[in-house]
Amino acid sequence: MTREPGGTSGAELVRELVLSGAAKPFGAEAEAVLFSAARIDHVDRRIRPALATGSWVLCDRFTDSTRVYQGLSGVEAPILNAMERISLDGVRPDLTIVLDLDPEIGRARAASRRGDDAADRFESEAAEIDEARRRAFKRLAKSDPKRCVVIDASLPSPEVSDLVWRTVVDRLHPARYV
Incomplete structure (x- = not known):
């Protein structure tokens, strides 16, 4: 289990910088670059090594959050696409x-x-x-239904947890990974 921004010591420093508001005066593009730098560290030091051992990785937020948050702040899609290509270097979520x-x-x-x-x-x-x-997250999910599933988080916690787990089972077929 990990999170973004964060997940590694370097990425946690970027998290503090961004969430504190200290990076906001530099603009949305600079924030997107900071998120990408944190993601490179996170993918290289935490996610890719876990995947190499056959572990599953559960990450709270990832590239879609950058696409939505910075995209709505004015960072153009081609810039976000390029930063995503560089920061992920082939790592892609199976399910969002x-x-x-x-x-x-x-x-x-x-x-x-x-x-x-x-x-x-x-x-x-x-x-x-x-x-x-x-609205942007819902559009993104609708544009990629093979990867994305929208779950109503207003339901009671146990129901949300059950829906999440059933989605994981339905989509990823854990039995074949055992």
């Missing part, structure tokens, strides 16, 4: 699960999790941006 949730519910859950801590750079943005991201 998009947990779909009304942004207001998501904001309330995030506030509950963080308690008295300040909202991060993305959590502090306008609610309309969250709705635009939600």
Whole structure:
């Protein structure tokens, strides 16, 4: 299990830089470059070695998040495509699960999790941006149905977990990997 940005010591430093808002003044393209640099480190030092041993990798966020977040911030698709090609170097997810949730519910859950801590750079943005991201993730999932599955995250946690696991079983057929 890992996450992006993050997953390695170098990528965690980039995570702090981006989520703190310190990179925002440099613009969306610079943020996309930072995410790509973190992803290169993450793929090379964590994901590729795990895959080489036959392990499954479960990553919270990956290239689709960069495509949605930085794409909506004005970074053009050809730039994102090039950075994705370089940072992944052939590594591709077999399955992407998009947990779909009304942004207001998501904001309330995030506030509950963080308690008295300040909202991060993305959590502090306008609610309309969250709705635009939600629509973008749904469009992305619809454009790649062989890889992407959208799951209603407003359901109770046990139901969401069950749907996720059934999706993994249906899509990846774990029995053939045993």
